[in-house]
Each structure stands twice: as structure tokens, then as C-alpha cells.
Amino acid sequence: MYFGTKPGKINPGYLKAGRKNIWVSEADDPPFGAGSFALITDDPAELSKAFDFGNWYNGTAFIYRDTAAGTEAAFIEQGEANDEWLTMRAMADGTVCVFESISWRYIIRRGEPGQFECELAVIMNATDDEIKTWLQGGAEAAEARVEEMMR
Numbered sequence: 001m002y003f004g005t006k007p008g009k010i011n012p013g014y015l016k017a018g019r020k021n022i023w024v025s026e027a028d029d030p031p032f033g034a035g036s037f038a039l040i041t042d043d044p045a046e047l048s049k050a051f052d053f054g055n056w057y058n059g060t061a062f063i064y065r066d067t068a069a070g071t072e073a074a075f076i077e078q079g080e081a082n083d084e085w086l087t088m089r090a091m092a093d094g095t096v097c098v099f100e101s102i103s104w105r106y107i108i109r110r111g112e113p114g115q116f117e118c119e120l121a122v123i124m125n126a127t128d129d130e131i132k133t134w135l136q137g138g139a140e141a142a143e144a145r146v147e148e149m150m151r
Helices: 013-022 044-053 106-110 113-123 128-135 139-150
Strands: 035-043 061-065 073-075 085-090 095-103
Touching: 013 061, 013 073, 013 095, 035 044, 044 061, 044 073, 044 106, 044 113, 044 128, 073 113, 085 113, 095 128, 106 113
Parallel strands: 035 061
Antiparallel strands: 061 073, 073 085, 085 095
16 A cells, blocks of 8 residues: 655665664565555644554554654654554654554554654654654653643
């Protein structure tokens, strides 16, 4: 299934991270690759709708481009419809930082109203230095930022 804007160029870091991931590397129907990107969008509502659809096969991938922030993130399903999305963001120099998996559908369906948009905004609007801090164990700052935005 494909919907959204046809891809221009896919950051090779997304492909490398997906292939290195133990669960995504096991995708076989079809194998994970550039053709796995089922959605490339700059519309957060379209991204939310795709996550909420559920039932994605292992290795399905989405790219979200935040044109206002000038940032891009990718999400790869890490199982068979289990809502565990390998979440990563391209840094200013094009390198890719990989976060823990995030259960986006769970956030959309069971989180607080607006939580999906806030979580996505925190990832997309973070500076490269903030992301590096989060990846070195400072995730509490990101969580506090989401809570602050939810108020």
C-alpha cells in the first residue's frame, strides 16, 4: 500500500538503521528496503492516520517532513502490526539519530488529546544538541517538554 507524496530521496541513514535493527532486519515479506517507505508526508494529520490504521507489516516505513522546522524523521514498524516503531530523526548534517521505539498508535488512541502532535513536535523541533543529550540518557528533558506543551 502506498499513499502520500512520492519520495524524492530517502536518507541512506534510515535504510542503514533499519537494516541494523534486529527486528526490522527479519522483515521478509517483503524485505526491508527503499520500497518499504509507504508514506512520505509533511502533514501530521496524514501521518497520524497512517499510524492509527495499524496492521502494518514488519519493515513498513514512513517519513515525516516538517517544512516549518526544516527537519525530517522516519519511522519503521519493528514487527507484524505490533505498533513498535523504530523512530529516528535526521540531524542538520544529514546523519541519523535513532530513538527507542515508540508506540504511536497507542499514543493516538489512548494518550491525552493532542499528545501525538506534542510528541511529534518535540522530536521535530529539537536542536541537534538536545537530541544528543536525550540519546545519552537525558530523555527526562524531552518528557518534561511534552508535559509542558500538553498544559
